[in-house]
Amino acid sequence: MCTGALSPAFAPTTNAYTSSVGNSVTNTTVTANAFSGGSTLQLRINGGAYSPLTSGAASAALSLNVGDNTIDVLVTAADLATVNTYTITLTRRTLLQDWQLANNAATLTGDDDGDGIPNLAEYAFNLNPHGRNPLPYSQTTAINPGDG
Ligand SMILES: [Ca+2]
Missing domain, CATH: 2.60.40 (Immunoglobulin-like)
Structure with missing residues (x-):
């Protein structure tokens, strides 16, 4: 039909x-x-x-x-x-739905590969949601027990 x-x-x-x-x-x-x-x-x-x-x-x-x-x-x-x-x-x-289907990423908030990057961010950064990726940014937290 x-x-x-x-x-x-x-x-x-x-x-x-x-x-x-x-x-x-x-x-x-x-x-x-x-x-x-x-x-x-x-x-x-x-x-x-x-x-x-x-x-x-x-x-x-x-x-x-x-x-x-x-x-x-x-x-x-x-x-x-x-x-x-x-x-x-x-x-x-949508392009995002095509990406979800192609990558078997059922939810956008999920983190299928457990690398700390949600699926939506994997899409945004053009990463693989099923291959652990290094974070596209890094964060350093300095702890100084002498403060305050
Ligand atoms: Ca991930």
Whole structure:
């Protein structure tokens, strides 16, 4: 139905799907197959106007926002009375989310390699969150017991 993998797998009785793409993916196309010859298909993204979609043919390119995009495929049966809408929530990841996925860094506050640098700082300093890194700065604390 969509260029990316849908979750769950497409089934006629399931109306809601999710999928995700990397930050570098700026547009997508949707291909849908009508179940019966008399059905018509329409497509819209992010609540815009519906446009006709030819069964089995790729749609025009749909521009994706970073974050969630809602793609609706409206199916009208030949009797014009039976209407079904299939909705795909397609998430275009941020650069940070791409990095988290590539590095299996589930949380930004976690410190997966225990080197004292949280994952978000590993990202910011372009470090490896699964290889201990020397701290990008150093701190020296002088203790002088003679003071005060
Ligand atoms: Ca770390």
